[in-house]
Structure formats: C-alpha cells, structure tokens
Amino acid sequence: MNPVKVGLCGLGTVGAGTLKVLARNAAEISARSGCDIQITHIGQRRENPDIDTGTITISRDIFDVAADPEIDILVELIGGTTVAKELVLTAIANGKHIVTANKALIAEHGNEIFAAANAKGVNVAFEAAVAGGIPIIKAIREGLSANKIEWLAGIINGTGNFILTEMRDKGRDFADVLAQAQALGYAEADPTFDVEGIDAAHKLVILASLAFGIPLQFDKAFTEGISKITTEDMGYAEELGYRIKHLGVARKTEQGVEMRVHPTLIPKKRLIANVNGVMNAVLVKGDAVGPTLYYGAGAGSEPTASSVIADIVDVARTLTADPEHKVPYLSYQQGELSNAPVLPIEETVSAHYLRMTVDDKPGVMNEISKIFAAAGISIEAIIQKEQEEEDETTVPLILVTNRVIEKQLNRVVAEIESLDFVYAPVTRIRVESLAG
Numbered sequence: 001m002n003p004v005k006v007g008l009c010g011l012g013t014v015g016a017g018t019l020k021v022l023a024r025n026a027a028e029i030s031a032r033s034g035c036d037i038q039i040t041h042i043g044q045r046r047e048n049p050d051i052d053t054g055t056i057t058i059s060r061d062i063f064d065v066a067a068d069p070e071i072d073i074l075v076e077l078i079g080g081t082t083v084a085k086e087l088v089l090t091a092i093a094n095g096k097h098i099v100t101a102n103k104a105l106i107a108e109h110g111n112e113i114f115a116a117a118n119a120k121g122v123n124v125a126f127e128a129a130v131a132g133g134i135p136i137i138k139a140i141r142e143g144l145s146a147n148k149i150e151w152l153a154g155i156i157n158g159t160g161n162f163i164l165t166e167m168r169d170k171g172r173d174f175a176d177v178l179a180q181a182q183a184l185g186y187a188e189a190d191p192t193f194d195v196e197g198i199d200a201a202h203k204l205v206i207l208a209s210l211a212f213g214i215p216l217q218f219d220k221a222f223t224e225g226i227s228k229i230t231t232e233d234m235g236y237a238e239e240l241g242y243r244i245k246h247l248g249v250a251r252k253t254e255q256g257v258e259m260r261v262h263p264t265l266i267p268k269k270r271l272i273a274n275v276n277g278v279m280n281a282v283l284v285k286g287d288a289v290g291p292t293l294y295y296g297a298g299a300g301s302e303p304t305a306s307s308v309i310a311d312i313v314d315v316a317r318t319l320t321a322d323p324e325h326k327v328p329y330l331s332y333q334q335g336e337l338s339n340a341p342v343l344p345i346e347e348t349v350s351a352h353y354l355r356m357t358v359d360d361k362p363g364v365m366n367e368i369s370k371i372f373a374a375a376g377i378s379i380e381a382i383i384q385k386e387q388e389e390e391d392e393t394t395v396p397l398i399l400v401t402n403r404v405i406e407k408q409l410n411r412v413v414a415e416i417e418s419l420d421f422v423y424a425p426v427t428r429i430r431v432e433s434l435a436g
C-alpha cells in the first residue's frame with residue numbers, strides 16, 4: 001500500500017484527537033483511502049506527557065516539519081494567523097499539501113495561500129475550519145455543485161451556542177458557562193473570538209465564498225456577538241414563538257452579497273432553532289435542491305479530528321492526480337470568482353425585534369404606530385406588558401417588524417428614541433424566518 005507521510009504541527013485539543021482517531025481507526029482509514037497514512041513528524045512547542053507519540057520524530061521547531069523532505073502533507077493545528085501563515089506558506093513553497101483547521105488563517109489570508117498553492121500545484125484542505133465535524137465544505141463544494149445557492153444560515157460557533165443554551169435552559173451565568181466551554185476545549189485561545197462573533201465571521205466568510213464564488217473578504221463581514229443577549233429577551237422571544245440563536249447569514253441578492261453574524265430570532269418550529277449545546281447546523285438553500293440542513297458537533301477534539309482526517313484522506317487519494325483535476329479550493333475554478341460587492345449592513349434586509357421601555361400612559365402605542373406607518377413598516381407582532389409593581393411608571397413594549405432595509409429601520413428607531421416617553425436605547429435583534 002502506498003505510504004503517505006504526514007507532519008503534524010500543534011498537539012493540542014485537535015492535534016491530540018487527530019493522533020488518537022488515526023490510530024484507533026487505522027484499518028478503516030487505510031481501507032477507504034487505499035493509502036498507508038503515517039504521521040512521521042510532529043512539531044510541538046512543549047512535550048505533552050499524556051500523549052504517546054511512539055517512534056514519531058518530534059521537533060520543538062515546527063519549521064523543521066515544513067522542511068522535512070519526507071513529508072507529503074503538513075497538518076497545521078497551531079492556530080493564529082502569524083506563525084501559522086508563515087508555516088503554511090513555507091510548507092507550500094517546499095511542495096507540501098496542507099490540511100488546516102484554522103478558519104482565521106483561511107478567512108484572512110486564504111486568497112494569498114490559495115494563490116501560492118495553485119502556483120505549486122498543491123492542495124489546501126480546510127474542512128475542520130468550518131462547523132467542526134460537519135462535512136459542510138464538502139457538501140457545498142461537491143454535493144451542491146449543480147445549484148445556484150441563494151442563501152445559507154448557520155449556527156457556526158459551538159462555544160456561543162453552548163453558552164446560549166445553558167443560559168436559556170438552566171439560567172446559568174454567562175462567565176461560568178464560558179469557563180466550562182474553555183475547559184472542554186471548545187473555545188478559541190482568545191475566547192472573545194467566540195463571544196464577539198469573530199470566529200463565526202471567519203467561518204461565514206469561508207462559506208459565502210464557497211457558496212457564491214467570491215474571494216474571501218473577512219474585512220467586509222458584519223459581526224455582532226452574544227454578550228449583550230439577556231435572559232429577558234430570550235423570554236420575550238419565546239413568548240413570540242421564536243428562539244434566539246447566534247447566526248451567520250450569507251445571502252445573494254441582486255445588489256450583492258450579505259455577510260452578517262449576529263444574534264437572531266428564528267421561529268421555534270424550525271429544526272435549526274432546536275440545535276443546542278456545542279452542536280452546529282448549517283442551512284443551505286439551493287435553487288434546484290431547495291433547503292438542506294447539516295448538523296453535528298461544531299467543536300471538540302474528536303469531532304474536529306474527524307474532519308482533519310477526512311481531509312488527509314482526500315489529499316492522499318489525489319496525490320498523484322493532475323492539479324487541474326482537483327476540486328478547486330473555493331468551489332469555483334480560479335479565474336471564475338465574481339466581484340459581486342459585499343453589502344454594508346445598512347443595505348441588508350431583515351425583520352427586527354424591538355424592545356423599548358416606555359412610559360405607562362395612554363396614547364404611547366398610537367404615537368409609535370404612526371411613526372412605523374409613515375415609514376411603511378408594518379408590525380407583525382406585539383407584546384404590551386402590564387406594570388408588575390404598583391409604583392412602576394414604565395413598561396416594556398416589544399414589537400416585531402416586517403422585513404425592512406436596515407438604513408430605513410435606523411431612521412425610524414432614532415425617531416422613536418427621540419420621543420420623550422421612550423427611554424433610549426431601544427434593544428434591537430434581527431429576525432429571520434429561514435423559510436425555504
């Protein structure tokens with residue numbers, strides 16, 4: 001059987017899982033790949049006494065792995081965008097194929113990395129970078145290649161979904177759940193990437209490029225995290241028949257491409273509204289196939305290793321293929337990428353949940369309704385609360401609007417906030433029906 005030699009850089013959560021699953025399932029993996037996949041060199045800063053690396057060569061300097069003439073494939077699992085970028089470009093220059101789980105690296109430097117890899121005729125595979133164990137890259141790039149993809153929406157950060165689920169179901173404290181996600185190996189080295197939506201934006205940018213054939217444009221993605229979501233809004237959302245999820249949404253419109261990550265109310269009855277804990281799900285709407293949904297573990301050692309190894313197998317199977325015959329990195333052939341503009345958030349269209357604190361007096365709802373009517377925005381649902389305590393003078397008022405261009409809603413909310421019986425700021429959360 002043809003030996004394929006792999007160098008592994010970074011032996012943390014994902015690296016250790018990769019070693020473990022490769023060893024445990026060696027028979028299945030070689031029967032499927034037709035190759036004898038061997039990890040022959042590991043680059044790791046510090047020794048990890050918990051992991052048995054047997055006779056594998058260990059280097060403290062990961063660049064020794066990139067320079068190893070024996071290695072066919074370099075697996076980058078160190079994370080970050082500085083050393084990782086240098087490592088990957090060095091390995092490509094040395095003719096190695098790359099497998100990486102690093103979404104930050106691909107989203108921010110993928111265009112340059114793919115150009116370098118293309119020039120060298122080597123593969124760069126990154127299934128583990130998006131939605132952990134779910135084979136979503138393969139699904140879009142290969143399974144849906146017949147379709148015009150209209151939109152996709154996904155819960156694509158396991159840590160964030162774990163936090164929101166625990167807050168809603170158990171009333172747990174944000175910081176406490178985040179600490180648990182870190183201990184379980186779900187969170188990024190800097191967990192603000194998870195909480196503030198940066199990690200989800202990295203993944204969304206990759207998905208949007210695969211779906212719409214546009215270059216990676218991380219700087220154009222709109223990003224809003226989950227740190228401002230309260231259990232109060234979660235409760236009102238439930239009353240209205242919705243659940244709050246942190247979503248990445250990418251949509252192709254006549255004007256361009258929407259790429260946005262933000263908390264979102266979605267109807268409770270949608271399957272994706274019931275994706276909980278560290279699980280991820282991505283809903284993709286193709287014109288021919290209709291809506292399709294992909295579900296699985298979004299983070300964690302072995303689920304992510306599952307994707308890393310699938311990529312190693314994919315690369316191993318095509319080692320001798322003509323580079324022209326390989327599946328293109330971003331789904332579309334190089335030279336076929338479009339320059340469709342990414343729309344600024346003000347130009348995107350969405351429905352909105354608005355929660356305002358208003359004086360408890362007659363005529364308030366009437367005044368607010370007039371402002372919406374004058375702007376041509378209709379109100380789809382409303383909750384008007386009674387005072388809970390006798391001496392309270394304000395009450396919460398919750399509205400759901402129809403779909404409206406964001407710049408129009410901004411004007412209306414500013415007008416409402418300027419009313420003397422409304423207490424600014426109005427809490428705003430986007431609403432998506434996700435109807436096929």
Ligand SMILES: NC(=O)c1ccc[n+]([C@@H]2O[C@H](COP(=O)([O-])OP(=O)(O)OC[C@H]3O[C@@H](n4cnc5c(N)ncnc54)[C@H](O)[C@@H]3O)[C@@H](O)[C@H]2O)c1
Pocket residue numbers: 009010011012013014015043044045046060062077078079080083101102103128129132185186187188189298299300301304
């Ligand atoms: N943990 C997950 O569930 C998960 C899921 C999908 C993708 N990822 C991605 O996989 C990558 C690795 O994540 P992880 O959770 O395994 O991280 P980790 O922190 O557990 O492991 C990274 C390892 O790389 C080593 N390392 C870092 N820089 C190094 C250097 N310059 N030289 C030598 N060793 C170095 C560290 O010592 C550490 O052991 C990241 O890009 C992450 O975003 C992680």
Ligand SMILES: N[C@@H](CCO)C(=O)O
Pocket residue numbers: 129131132156157158159160186187188194199298299300
């Ligand atoms: N920190 C990431 C890891 C998987 O990419 C998450 O929680 O989703």
Ligand code: NA
Pocket residue numbers: 127128129130131132133134135136137307
């Ligand atoms: Na994946």
